[in-house]
Amino acid sequence: MTASNAYGQDCPTEQEALEALAELVDRRMAEGIWDLSARELGLRRPLSDPADLRRVAEHMMTVGDLLRVAGRSTKVRVITYEALSRTVTS
Amino acid sequence: MTALLSAYHPAIRTVDRLVDLARLGLDREAERPFLRDLVDRVANCLDTPFAMIDVLLNDAQVFLAGHGPVPEWIQESGGTPLEWAFCQPLVTERVPRCVADLTVDPLFHDNPLVTIAGVRAYAGAPLVSLSGHVLGGICGLDVKPRVFSRAELVFLQATAAEVVERLEERADRP
Secondary structure, three states: OOEEEEOOOEEHHHHHHHHHHHOOOOHHHHHHHHHHHHOOOOOOOOOOOHHHHHHHHHHHHHHHHHHHHHHHHHHHHHHHHHHOOOOOOO | OOOOHHHHHHHHOOOHHHHHHHHOOOOOOOOOOOHHHHHHHHHHOOOOOEEEEEEEOOOEEEEEEEEOOOOOOHHHHOEEEEHHHHOOOHHHHHHOEEHHHEEHHOOOOOOHHHHHOOOOOEEEEEEEEOOOOOEEEEEEEEEEOOOOHHHHHHHHHHHHHHHHHHHHHHHOOO
């Protein structure tokens, strides 16, 4: 039986979290990100403890921030290279 | 590029610092008109043709605001590779610094912004977030060698605090 709180909310599950992520990115990527996050935290799947789900969620948030920063960095480097390659004639 | 600068990279690439600048949305491509008067003020008070507010990402610097005739390629990219950033030392030194002649500076003499673009003098102050991380810097740049006074560095530090205040006001945080 699924655990629920006094407001009748069921305990979030790993499957639900994965489904929600797979709606945003493709399923294979969702599985990959989730699985790598759990492994990096030393957690063994399947996850059932809400505290573990929360740790994976927080880890994904941090990785998301870092992905954005790293993506912008690379974009700046590439555009700089392209722009200077066009303007420098020697 | 001088190997001396790579000594700053571990501090620049600290995860907590990068997450902090992401918290403030500083990696995002966006116009930040609320910073414009501050770079204008720096250029006027230091009497430099250029003034910039920059943030150091893991592998590039991005400009949040600028004063002066910014080259087209910088307008297009929004920044430069990290190793060209004059503000790198600020991340560990955490105090204002200046270089009177970049062509003879051990850190920056071979920087393409010096050797090709012609930047000659630099004065900058660190942008320190509420969390205590150095996000980048605010700086004045000149195309001729020159000395900066202590009062100018103090002014830069005060302006840096104002920049951070405005960035924090706009942070997407609970």
